[in-house]
Amino acid sequence: xxxxxxxxxxxxxxxxxxxxxxxxxxxxxxxxxxxxxxxxxxxxxxxxxxxxxxxxxxxxxxxxxxxxxxxxxxxxxxxxxxxxxxxxxxxxxxxxxxxxxxxxxxxxxxxxxxxxxxxxxxxxxxxxxxxxxxxxxxxxxxxxxxxxxxxxxxxxxxxxxxxxxxxxxxxxxxxxxxxxxxxxxxxxxxxxxxxxxxxxxxxxxxxxxxxxxxxxxxxxxx
Amino acid sequence: xxxxxxxxxxxxxxxxxxxxxxxxxxxxxxxxxxxxxxxxxxxxxxxxxxxxxxxxxxxxxxxxxxxxxxxxxxxxxxxxxxxxxxxxxxxxxxxxxxxxxxxxxxxxxxxxxxxxxxxxxxxx
Numbered sequence: 062x063x064x065x066x067x068x069x070x071x072x073x074x075x076x077x078x079x080x081x082x083x084x085x086x087x088x089x090x091x092x093x094x095x096x097x098x099x100x101x102x103x104x105x106x107x108x109x110x111x112x113x114x115x116x117x118x119x120x121x122x123x124x125x126x127x128x129x130x131x132x133x134x135x136x137x138x139x140x141x142x143x144x145x146x147x148x149x150x151x152x153x154x155x156x157x158x159x160x161x162x163x164x165x166x167x168x169x170x171x172x173x174x175x176x177x178x179x180x181x182x183x184x185x186x187x188x189x190x191x192x193x194x195x196x197x198x199x200x201x202x203x204x205x206x207x208x209x210x211x212x213x214x215x216x217x218x219x220x221x222x223x224x225x226x227x228x229x230x231x232x233x234x235x236x237x238x239x240x241x242x243x244x245x246x247x248x249x250x251x252x253x254x255x256x257x258x259x260x261x262x263x264x265x266x267x268x269x270x271x272x273x274x275x276x277x278x279x280x281x282x283x
Numbered sequence: 284x285x286x287x288x289x290x291x292x293x294x295x296x297x298x299x300x301x302x303x304x305x306x307x308x309x310x311x312x313x314x315x316x317x318x319x320x321x322x323x324x325x326x327x328x329x330x331x332x333x334x335x336x337x338x339x340x341x342x343x344x345x346x347x348x349x350x351x352x353x354x355x356x357x358x359x360x361x362x363x364x365x366x367x368x369x370x371x372x373x374x375x376x377x378x379x380x381x382x383x384x385x386x387x388x389x390x391x392x393x394x395x396x397x398x399x400x401x402x403x404x405x406x407x
Contacts, residue, residue, distance in 0.1 A: 097362055
């Protein structure tokens with residue numbers, strides 16, 4: 062019964078998988094399915110944040126502060142638009158790459174490399190949070206508050222702190238999560254598994270990067 | 284290709300996608316670096332470019348790095364269909380935005396400020 066359902070492909074496989082009265086997601090460990098479902102719920106949280114922000118931005122009669130100018134950095138006398146945010150974006154992409162490598166080495170049962178790349182990922186995540194702390198510090202020093210700012214629509218601050226704060230919280234949690242899991246992998250807790258735990262951790266981490274793609278597009282570039 | 288031993292793909296694939304993500308991110312950043320849209324005063328091209336790069340990047344992350352490309356359709360649909368419902372919310376909010384804006388301007392006498400104040404990076 063289960064084998065028959067697993068053999069079908071295409072649209073028919075959806076109905077068969079859901080109605081086969083056994084594991085719905087074939088070949089997916091339960092932890093991975095649960096992580097995906099958690100990430101799906103998180104998608105809604107960030108989706109609603111970004112939708113509310115866009116609604117607020119579209120309906121205010123006041124001008125929206127220009128993010129290109131707000132987040133510019135002056136280096137050696139030249140003002141470069143959005144520089145810090147670009148560096149944060151590349152940092153997060155780098156961490157996604159190291160995470161993908163960790164997952165790959167995990168499935169190859171190369172524990173040492175998997176742990177090293179997980180820790181590298183956590184390091185880049187930590188750097189990201191550091192840069193975000195600097196960004197917050199800079200904006201707060203310049204007078205940005207959840208209820209106002211020197212440049213335009215007051216909602217700019219509340220959207221900024223809410224969205225980037227919630228994302229930063231996810232990155233911070235990811236750094237802790239990666240540290241714990243890499244320690245456990247190192248200690249041999251998962252030696253009798255296929256190391257799918259590394260992929261599950263990776264799913265969370267790639268999701269954090271994924272959310273940043275949307276925040277970068279809608280909050281910083283729009 | 285989902286098997287009992289998990290997702291196994293050649294390392295080269297990850298390096299290619301990694302490089303591609305850097306190129307796409309650079310593309311998004313260049314939109315702002317060259318001030319696309321601000322230079323001519325109409326934002327349609329800017330918004331279109333932002334969305335193209337955004338969906339490209341998100342797509343590659345989900346498809347390859349998160350391995351969704353190789354999962355069975357039951358999982359793919361379970362994950363991609365529900366967020367599609369968010370589009371209804373986005374559509375409704377966009378639909379209503381003009382109305383809210385007009386109400387604020389016409390009935391509540393909100394002052395329309397076309398330009399934000401220029402940003403000077405002074406620490407207060």
